[in-house]
Amino acid sequence: MIVDRHGTPLAVALTGGNRHDVTQLLPLLDAVPPIRGLRGRPPS
Numbered sequence: 001m002i003v004d005r006h007g008t009p010l011a012v013a014l015t016g017g018n019r020h021d022v023t024q025l026l027p028l029l030d031a032v033p034p035i036r037g038l039r040g041r042p043p044s
Contacts, residue, residue: 002028 011031
């Protein structure tokens with residue numbers, strides 16, 4: 001599970017109990033949706 005700084009889940013992956021965590025890191029990062037909106041500071 002990957003969460004943001006507020007604890008909101010961004011992506012979840014279930015695996016067997018004997019799988020190494022490091023083998024699941026890249027697929028889990030790929031499952032995080034892209035950030036929407038414009039880049040940079042919002043206009044004031």
